[in-house]
Amino acid sequence: MLEIAGLTAHYGLVRALSDVTLKVEEGSITAILGANGAGKTTLLRVVSGLVRPSSGRITAFGEDVTALSTDRIARFGIAHVPEGGGVIPELTVEENLRLGALWRKDKADRGAALAEVLELFPPLVPRRAKAAGTLSGGERQMLAIGRGLMGRPRMLLLDEPSLGLAPLVAAKIMAVLRDLRAATGLTVLLVEQNARSALSISDHGFVLGLGAVVASDDADTLLADDQLRHAYLGF
Missing domain, CATH: 3.40.50.300 (P-loop containing nucleotide triphosphate hydrolases)
Incomplete structure (x- = not known):
């Protein structure tokens, strides 16, 4: 590969x-x-x-x-999750995730990818409307990986x-x-x-x-x- x-x-x-x-x-x-x-x-x-x-x-x-x-x-x-994750603290968890699929034209698949990422990282579910800056270190790393996966x-x-x-x-x-x-x-x-x-x-x-x-x-x-x-x- x-x-x-x-x-x-x-x-x-x-x-x-x-x-x-x-x-x-x-x-x-x-x-x-x-x-x-x-x-x-x-x-x-x-x-x-x-x-x-x-x-x-x-x-x-x-x-x-x-x-x-x-x-x-x-x-x-090829998706790259850099050291430290690099999430945008002012945006919500969901907004950060959606950025990972912003370039994809299939809007229905964007929604499916979001659901899959939230299923993969359950701690993000109750925080999806919260600013990423309020997350713990582990949650931020989950968010960064999830954002990378949003582009499939x-x-x-x-x-x-x-x-x-x-x-x-x-x-x-x-x-x-x-x-x-x-x-x-x-x-x-x-x-x-x-x-x-x-x-x-x-x-x-x-x-x-x-x-x-x-x-x-x-x-x-x-x-x-x-x-x-x-x-x-x-x-």
Whole structure:
């Protein structure tokens, strides 16, 4: 579903990604792991068109999307939920959700998508007319993911969905992602600082170190590799 080949990206003179090559299988959850500054967020930003690569190629669904604009990538079926969620606090929960499907022409399907998201995240139901700024951290993250799902993407890019959340809330978010993939076949590319939590729901993982891929394997193998965990994953 997603293939990245020889991807290099810079912020000015600073190289954030160096010759990254990886593949994400359709219907999988793939974890991108590594320490702070490893290039995880930059990778998602390049895939979604927010950062232009210096070199390399990105292929999604069999099409070259390397040079596409962010809005065209979203319409192509890739939704990006950034670190911190980025909800608009002055708008209501429902208004935030509807923004995620604003570009879709099928109004009836927009309503169906809204109902599905609210069913997926029950805590949002009694808050749908409340300003997003009144939500708890966990509810905001649910809202951000729900907004990403409103466009019915084929692939969801998630950046640190458990950041700043209580362990129990973070576990619930991860459980929703696992169940969503099982129910719909949605492909998820998951960036997470909490490597153990991410690998517990993932099929495959890539470990970044200083912008380069330093390890790649199925999730269980990465979890069992003590030397790799201590060196790059922090547990």
